[in-house]
Each structure stands twice: as C-alpha cells, then as structure tokens.
Amino acid sequence: AQSVTQPDIHITVSEGASLELRCNYSYGATPYLFWYVQSPGQGLQLLLKYFSGDTLVQGIKGFEAEFKRSQSSFNLRKPSVHWSDAAEYFCAVGINAGKSTFGDGTTLTVKP
Amino acid sequence: EAGVAQSPRYKIIEKRQSVAFWCNPISGHATLYWYQQILGQGPKLLIQFQNNGVVDDSQLPKDRFSAERLKGVDSTLKIQPAKLEDSAVYLCASSRGPDQPQHFGDGTRLSIL
Numbered sequence: 239a240q241s242v243t244q245p246d247i248h249i250t251v252s253e254g255a256s257l258e259l260r261c262n263y264s265y266g267a268t269p270y271l272f273w274y275v276q277s278p279g280q281g282l283q284l285l286l287k288y289f290s291g292d293t294l295v296q297g298i299k300g301f302e303a304e305f306k307r308s309q310s311s312f313n314l315r316k317p318s319v320h321w322s323d324a325a326e327y328f329c330a331v332g333i334n335a336g337k338s339t340f341g342d343g344t345t346l347t348v349k350p
Numbered sequence: 351e352a353g354v355a356q357s358p359r360y361k362i363i364e365k366r367q368s369v370a371f372w373c374n375p376i377s378g379h380a381t382l383y384w385y386q387q388i389l390g391q392g393p394k395l396l397i398q399f400q401n402n403g404v405v406d407d408s409q410l411p412k413d414r415f416s417a418e419r420l421k422g423v424d425s426t427l428k429i430q431p432a433k434l435e436d437s438a439v440y441l442c443a444s445s446r447g448p449d450q451p452q453h454f455g456d457g458t459r460l461s462i463l
Contacts, residue, residue, distance in 0.1 A: 242392075272451075274454075279456065280456050280457075281354070281441055281443075281454030281455050281456045281457055282393070282441070282443075282454040283454070284451055284452070284453075287451060328392050328393075330392075334448065334449040336381055336383075336398075336445050336447070336448040336449050336450060336451075336452060337395070337398070337406070337448065338395075338452075340392030340393050340394070341392050342390065342391050342392050343390075343391075343392055
C-alpha cells in the first residue's frame, strides 16, 4: 500500500529566507508525486508534479521539488519565501495523476 | 475556465440529522472525486466517478454515506444519519480523466453538534 509522510507538522521561516518541506513516500514502483498548497478556506491547488524524466521539477509560484529514488523523498523547495506563501502544503503519491494518497500536511508560517 | 463549484460552503447540523453537499465539476471533466478532510489531516478519497459510474468507493462508509452523479455532470454526497466524527471539510475535485491532474473546489465545512 502507498503512504506519504510529511515529518514537519509546522514550519516557520522569515520572509526572504529559503524553504524546504520534506516528503517521504512508500510505494512499490515509481510513483506519481505531487505537491499541493491549500490556503485557509480554499481547496487544494497543484504546485507541481513528477511522473518521470528529470528529477528536478519546476512548478508554479517559484517552487521546485527534487525526486530522490534512493531516499524515497520528494522535497519541496523555494529559494526566497514571500508572506503570501503562508499556507498548508500537502505531498501526495499515486499510481496515476488521478488517484493519490495525501500526507497530513505541513503548515507554513512566514515571519515578517 | 470556471472552477469546481461546491455548495454550501458551511453547514452545521446536529448528530443523527441528514445533510447533502453538491458539486459542479469543470465543464468537460469526466472524472469526479469526493474527499473528506478532517482537521489536521490530508484529504481522504471517499468516492471516484468516471462519468456517471462509480470507479472506487472502497473508503466510503456505505452505511451512512451515499453519492450519485446521475447525468455524469453534477454530483451530490449525502450523509444520513450524521455522527460527530463526520465533522470535516468535504472536497470535490474533477479531472479530464482518471490519469489527469485534479482540480479542487473550495469545499464544504461540516460541523456536527
């Protein structure tokens, strides 16, 4: 069975600082991997996805993620965080783009 | 394009009452999903439709939850009777196909008293 672990429940960073959100997955084959962002009171928005090919994936809003098969990880990064990035972030793994198991999320707080 | 529409945005009911949620997916999206998101957790898939047929309802508590998508477009999710543990946000998502990225609505926040 597939599973996703986001080890950090809550992360606080200063505006302008770099960000890395961790995601570890368990899956029997090469999975589809996703990062979503959820602002309060809203649904999830897809930031980026990995299916195959280049292991460094670029997404929207300046985010990127790197797939590391040997570590079963798909960490999300951003070089300089903006106050508007404060939200909850979910990593997901699936057998295809449509069917995913979600982690429990990491809440990002941005200090001025 | 218009996004996934859900209503109502908020609903408060007492336990043992019934409640229904409505979802209108993005036009042309054949696949529709209902998720339950409990506070502090990620979304959990309840049911997946392909057009008007059920693809996966393995995690739907069928003794109290039901869902339909009669004409392959709009969908309703019903809970009867509601329990305290059903307090959650219910998210609807749609995609062009079962292997395409999902687009989410803003959800319905359900509170059970």
